[in-house]
Amino acid sequence: MWEADIHKLAQEHLLREISVLDSPSGPIMSLKGQKILQFATNDYLGLANHPQLKHVAQKAIEQFGVGAGASRLISGTLRPHHNLELALAQFTNTDAALTFSSGYATNLGVIPLLAKTGGLIFADRLCHASLIDGCRLSRADFRVFPHNDMKHLRSLLANRQANRPTLLITEGVFSMDGDLAPLPELTHLAKEFEATLLLDDAHGTGVMGPTGRGTIEHWGVEGHNVLHMGTLSKAIGTSGGFMTGPLSLINYLINTSRSFLYSTAPPPAMAAAAQAAVSLILQEPERHARLWENREHMYQGLTAMGCHMTKTQSPILPIIVHDPRLATEMSVSLQKKGIYIPAIRPPTVPKGSSRLRVTVTAEHSPDQIDEALTAIQQVGQSLKILR
Numbered sequence: 001m002w003e004a005d006i007h008k009l010a011q012e013h014l015l016r017e018i019s020v021l022d023s024p025s026g027p028i029m030s031l032k033g034q035k036i037l038q039f040a041t042n043d044y045l046g047l048a049n050h051p052q053l054k055h056v057a058q059k060a061i062e063q064f065g066v067g068a069g070a071s072r073l074i075s076g077t078l079r080p081h082h083n084l085e086l087a088l089a090q091f092t093n094t095d096a097a098l099t100f101s102s103g104y105a106t107n108l109g110v111i112p113l114l115a116k117t118g119g120l121i122f123a124d125r126l127c128h129a130s131l132i133d134g135c136r137l138s139r140a141d142f143r144v145f146p147h148n149d150m151k152h153l154r155s156l157l158a159n160r161q162a163n164r165p166t167l168l169i170t171e172g173v174f175s176m177d178g179d180l181a182p183l184p185e186l187t188h189l190a191k192e193f194e195a196t197l198l199l200d201d202a203h204g205t206g207v208m209g210p211t212g213r214g215t216i217e218h219w220g221v222e223g224h225n226v227l228h229m230g231t232l233s234k235a236i237g238t239s240g241g242f243m244t245g246p247l248s249l250i251n252y253l254i255n256t257s258r259s260f261l262y263s264t265a266p267p268p269a270m271a272a273a274a275q276a277a278v279s280l281i282l283q284e285p286e287r288h289a290r291l292w293e294n295r296e297h298m299y300q301g302l303t304a305m306g307c308h309m310t311k312t313q314s315p316i317l318p319i320i321v322h323d324p325r326l327a328t329e330m331s332v333s334l335q336k337k338g339i340y341i342p343a344i345r346p347p348t349v350p351k352g353s354s355r356l357r358v359t360v361t362a363e364h365s366p367d368q369i370d371e372a373l374t375a376i377q378q379v380g381q382s383l384k385i386l387r
């Protein structure tokens with residue numbers, strides 16, 4: 001059964017392997033006994049291993065234990081979850097928030113409630129698998145529009161049957177391209193055609209906007225009725241997902257969202273750490289500033305050596321090499337030089353667009369970035385990707 005599928009993946013250079021680390025996922029990791037410099041994590045602010053957050057989590061374990069015991073409507077909501085939701089609503093400047101066990105679970109639990117039988121969903125072609133799966137779970141008709149193509153989206157909206165409830169879905173920062181959705185145009189289209197706009201800001205939270213409040217802050221579209229979700233697993237450095245919105249929506253989700261109702265609440269210590277992370281983002285803006293300095297450093301270096309980049313505007317810096325075999329070879333050669341940068345291949349990205357996905361964090365030092373740039377240039381030249 002599966003053996004043939006695995007064999008086919010291997011032949012197409014699409015087989016994946018798990019790499020076991022013996023260290024936190026910081027800039028320097030321990031992989032198979034080797035110290036390796038990594039540019040792969042989504043822990044953009046370096047909070048996943050922050051001493052203060054570890055301390056908060058330890059204290060919460062002492063007070064609340066390691067497990068939540070049951071779904072929050074069954075055994076009660078532990079204080080850390082409640083406090084985290086208040087903090088997230090404040091951080092995102094929304095009425096209310098609800099947390100889920102992951103960003104994935106958030107999208108699965110939210111989308112089927114925003115789009116139902118008879119409804120329509122238009123989603124960007126590059127939307128994350130969790131958004132696509134949420135759309136599939138809903139009973140609405142689901143179409144994709146070409147990436148960031150507002151003209152095409154406008155024509156879909158204009159040509160739909162009148163009065164069909166419509167949900168537009170996009171990402172704030174596209175996870176594999178690092179570019180941004182044009183939120184001002186999207187909010188405008190949503191208003192003009194009376195559609196609901198759902199924004200997945202997984203890679204925007206903590207990263208985009210002058211104070212890290214996300215893509216909505218970046219574009220200055222607060223108050224434009226964007227419903228938005230995010231994850232606690234990326235810049236917030238912990239684990240879990242959240243949905244924000246008007247109180248009536250959050251109450252509706254508490255009553256009907258299946259991935260919230262039928263899943264045990266995340267560990268309370270995780271919620272406590274996430275809340276502390278949100279406070280840290282606001283109290284220590286220097287992390288956010290360092291992230292962007294590092295991002296500029298890496299971006300300038302990669303473009304100067306002639307790397308074929310996406311239209312990235314974020315700390316996600318993909319180098320497009322097209323061919324999955326070449327992407328894998330490049331990643332393996334870099335690893336031999338002590339640099340870990342993953343090859344991203346189909347089905348994570350469209351066919352013919354295999355890439356190395358470089359991410360930088362606030363924790364990288366300028367020297368580490370230079371070391372990676374030198375290695376990328378050497379490997380790129382020897383594989384004839386770069387001159």
Ligand SMILES: *Cc1c(COP(=O)(O)O)cnc(C)c1O
Nearest residue numbers: 102103104128130175202231233
């Ligand atoms: C990572 C990601 C998710 C899933 O979040 P998890 O907390 O890792 O489950 C959802 N949407 C996008 C765009 C993501 O990049």
